[in-house]
Amino acid sequence: MSVIAAKCPGIKVHVVDLNADRIAAWNDDDLDNLPIYEPGLSDIVKEARGRNLFFSTNVDEAIDESDMIFISVNTPTKTYGVGKGMAADLKYIELCARQIARVATNDKIIVEKSTLPVRTAEALQDILSSTGSDVNFQVLSNPEFLAEGTAVQDLLNPDRVLIGGERTPEGAAAIQALHDVYAHWVPSDRILTTNVWSSELSKLTANAFLAQRVSSINSLSALCEATEADVDEVARAIGQDSRIGPKFLKSSVGFGGSCFQKDILNLVYLSKTYGLDEVAEYWHQVIKMNDYQKRRFAEKIIQSLYNTVNGKKIVLLGWAFKKDTNDTRESAAIYVADYLLSEQAQVVVYDPKVTSQQIYADLDYLNTRSEEENQRLVNVAQTTEDIFKDAHAVAVMTEWDEFREYDWKQIHEQMLKPSFVFDGRGILDIQQLEEIGMNAFAIGKG
Ligand SMILES: NC(=O)c1ccc[n+]([C@@H]2O[C@H](COP(=O)([O-])OP(=O)(O)OC[C@H]3O[C@@H](n4cnc5c(N)ncnc54)[C@H](O)[C@@H]3O)[C@@H](O)[C@H]2O)c1
Numbered sequence: 001m002s003v004i005a006a007k008c009p010g011i012k013v014h015v016v017d018l019n020a021d022r023i024a025a026w027n028d029d030d031l032d033n034l035p036i037y038e039p040g041l042s043d044i045v046k047e048a049r050g051r052n053l054f055f056s057t058n059v060d061e062a063i064d065e066s067d068m069i070f071i072s073v074n075t076p077t078k079t080y081g082v083g084k085g086m087a088a089d090l091k092y093i094e095l096c097a098r099q100i101a102r103v104a105t106n107d108k109i110i111v112e113k114s115t116l117p118v119r120t121a122e123a124l125q126d127i128l129s130s131t132g133s134d135v136n137f138q139v140l141s142n143p144e145f146l147a148e149g150t151a152v153q154d155l156l157n158p159d160r161v162l163i164g165g166e167r168t169p170e171g172a173a174a175i176q177a178l179h180d181v182y183a184h185w186v187p188s189d190r191i192l193t194t195n196v197w198s199s200e201l202s203k204l205t206a207n208a209f210l211a212q213r214v215s216s217i218n219s220l221s222a223l224c225e226a227t228e229a230d231v232d233e234v235a236r237a238i239g240q241d242s243r244i245g246p247k248f249l250k251s252s253v254g255f256g257g258s259c260f261q262k263d264i265l266n267l268v269y270l271s272k273t274y275g276l277d278e279v280a281e282y283w284h285q286v287i288k289m290n291d292y293q294k295r296r297f298a299e300k301i302i303q304s305l306y307n308t309v310n311g312k313k314i315v316l317l318g319w320a321f322k323k324d325t326n327d328t329r330e331s332a333a334i335y336v337a338d339y340l341l342s343e344q345a346q347v348v349v350y351d352p353k354v355t356s357q358q359i360y361a362d363l364d365y366l367n368t369r370s371e372e373e374n375q376r377l378v379n380v381a382q383t384t385e386d387i388f389k390d391a392h393a394v395a396v397m398t399e400w401d402e403f404r405e406y407d408w409k410q411i412h413e414q415m416l417k418p419s420f421v422f423d424g425r426g427i428l429d430i431q432q433l434e435e436i437g438m439n440a441f442a443i444g445k446g
């Protein structure tokens, strides 16, 4: 919404949220306090905020004033009832629709910006049209394809913008209105229009394909380790094939983020709902392979440290699910740490952007042990000063650029010997680390 406001000074954009703390942070004079860290975002907010971009908790007023409403609320995996652990929880979406239906007094275009199961637009349209008033609503699907860490660039220069709408004159008019917003900066040939169901399904499909590539290369990383092949070399060799392409072939300790797992589980659940068990199982394998990769990495650390990490100091570099974001949702680091903590390791975490509060909250949320136990076993460092002293092992969990720049010779000197490095992101020079005298392991390197 900030990018829309920056690119369309003539459009007034209200961002409303029930969470007053978040809204206060969006309105903070100090742009370092915005609730989301994204390169380039604070400049965009600075440009538009107070001009045509406004943040508030006054949802009713914003609904009343708007011609077009983007529903962008969370759609987490259900944690209760039918579809628990798989289906998308649509309660927040439905609450929005009911609030819009109650408050609206003039016709509106409702844009599904959240990621949703196919045919959600039908349910939205039902709720919106049941008020008995004369107000007309057109529901469009406009999934978001930005990736965190590069969100601003992705929005300024998208591969495509997808708009799904009804194939009726009213639907076409609504599609055109949304097209015109993006056309302020996106070339028309990159604005695709489809029917609503294709648009909704394309979002889940895009994430499933992307995650599948990561799971595919991660599955082969295990085979590389067993055969002394090098996963980066394999990725380069296959990526040169223009039919395969080079992107999204970086082997890692496992994909994280708020979207991949949730959206694939959603796809699995949908397929099952339609009786397509083989389709469901096919996609479920992407998640299972990811779980295997996280577990495999933690087990590698334990095995290498002579099959016990009890009381051993292990430094985890990075907690965010990828670099250049402070988002930790479903980060592989959480699960690897949890595994090590269950073996009574003393874990030290350093991440340049994630707060210690967030790190403890992520571990407490798993409910594997008491909060006191997490406090006792985990130390969160604000800087790297002294963190390597007497450590048995260091593991790279996030590919932050600064980790490449560290003086690894000096780190080695501070660590207990024999010292171990586990590179879960394939960013370090393993040969150089071994020359320094470390036992170095990287995912997918034999
Ligand atoms: N995060 C991403 O990179 C990304 C990318 C593409 C798509 N998506 C999709 O966008 C949606 C939102 O994701 P997110 O990461 O921003 O989630 P989030 O949980 O960070 O934010 C959702 C916000 O919605 C607010 N909210 C919930 N119910 C509300 C209501 N009735 N009225 C007003 N505000 C309400 C919450 O307070 C919260 O601040 C999800 O469907 C997600 O799959 C996210």
Ligand SMILES: O=c1ccn([C@@H]2O[C@H](COP(=O)(O)OP(=O)(O)O[C@H]3O[C@H](CO)[C@@H](O)[C@H](O)[C@H]3O)[C@@H](O)[C@H]2O)c(=O)[nH]1
Pocket: 115, 144, 145, 146, 147, 148, 149, 207, 210, 214, 247, 248, 249, 250, 251, 252, 253, 254, 255, 256, 257, 258, 259, 260, 321, 322
């Ligand atoms: O080659 C790769 C690429 C990614 N990852 C990992 O995969 C996860 C997801 O990365 P990425 O897709 O870059 O970030 P997200 O912000 O999760 O973005 C995904 O999810 C969003 C939410 O649906 C979509 O909008 C984006 O298009 C889609 O890329 C991260 O843990 C990455 O480290 C790898 O391990 N290897």
